Amino acid sequence: MKPLPHRLFSKALSLLGAKQPKRSTDDEDEDDTTDNPALHGGRIRSFKHERGNWATFVYVPADSCVEQLEDFQTEAIEMLATDLELQMNESLHLSLSKTVVLQYHQIDEFTKSLQQALQSCSGFNSNLHLLEVYTNEEKTRTFLAVKLDAAFTTKMTTLLQPVDLVMRDYRLPKFYEKPSFHVSLLWCVGDYQELLNSKLEKLQQLLDDHDTLKLPVKQVLCKCGNKDFIYKLK
Template sequence: MALVEYSDSESSSSDSHRPEQSHSESQKSQGIKRKHSSTSESTLPPLPDTFHDLYASTARVSNQDDPTLHGGRQRVTPHVEGNWPTHVYVEWFPSTEHSNRLSDLLTDFNNVQTLPEHQVHSLLRSDLGAELPLHISLSRPVVLLAHQRQPFIDAMTRAISKTTLSPFKAAARGLEWVVNYEKTRWFLVLKLERAPQDGLNKLLHLSNQTVMKFGQPPLYTDLRQYSAGGQNQKRQAGNQGRSKETSAAASSSVIPSESSNEFDLSSSFHVSIGWTLGAPTQPLREKLDATGVDFQSLRVDVTTVKVKIGNGITAISLATKIDPSNRIIEK
């Protein structure tokens, strides 16, 4: 249907027949609009936590590993049909104040480097400026088969739900440079203090037990912790202190124990805020101690453990328990 054009005379004619509004009525109307607008803005409810899980993954732009599409990053785990990349973690959205402070910190780091491979890329915001969630890893990037997905989620849910842990806060204690397992990227991370209730150690222990039952390697751990009756302690002793180099072959021979966590691995927990392709230069390393940031004010609320399998995310609340009939209920 074609658009109908109206002449200027018709437009002005229509305007001339409109009743004029008095000055007092106009002010009253504008006041109501302002009041309504102000009220609406102040009473908007926050988005539920599950909203972020709906859009946690970006659209795939290639079915092959192409580092040029990802700032030079290389895929850690090759894509294999039927395999499902899996990650267990705690998610954190820093406050606006803390997010801005950390963004300024990354800018300061970039001001002391000159080579492209040493550029510190932000994990706080996307290229379009959207806020991104940060996380504390409780597992490596592991791989499950299709039929293992739901049993893995069920196992993690029951393991966490049977603990006495309640939500807690993990405090930051400073910055550090950490390289990934494959030594393809370096990460600028917030190191964390030992958590209340020894919460992070306990959650890591549960996650390690679960992934090992599915034939996957544990994270951040001396494998003697999971040996049966101490039989493997001598053979596994060489793994102590090199948790990031633990191999899948070594871990598959260890039987998970049901004992409590015996090792403090708090020094391994961190939140990555930026990454670079090249090993940090001396100026970037020296910048770690010259930030002037009060890290104790940065605290991560740990209320939920998330399991990401493929693009699907399952949230397991710490505020749950299991009744005698093995049914999960809210505390």
């Protein structure tokens, strides 16, 4: 499932490869070690947050259709306001990995391994289509997401394979055995699959009122704590 939502991604400074951006604080003092759910909308972390743990995930940005998706987010929240309190996902992207934990000393080698694994991969154009409801593995959150059009599943799976290989090399969990590629749009605390599924038809009609949701896959990004890495595809 989709990794933990993060604050808006800072613009990466790299144009080629995996060059890390400048930081205003010491690298190893990334975050507080205390997990206070009140600070992030009641969300519960999937793993203990300790100093030196860098939450990391790999993804394709959904920048090309972000305005359409943001409009839909607002409309869907209004539609369901009397039934459920939904929150917007701040960062709209399609995940190519689970959220994993790296130690600070692993970051450089890990990101260089990703660069090498992805350097021969080709980009392609795709789009997003049908809505679906998901929960995270712990059933502590429910998500409304829009799925990649099935016509592009094979190409996205091909792009996923080198990412999975890097995860395996670092003894980290690979992506799901049967991946369902999607962009998570809205979330709420708790398991509300049944409720959202009952509203899915109306929500889909709302989404269909928008233009085609184009998703050009021209680059893959890696978010590691507050560091961003860009890998351009051929």
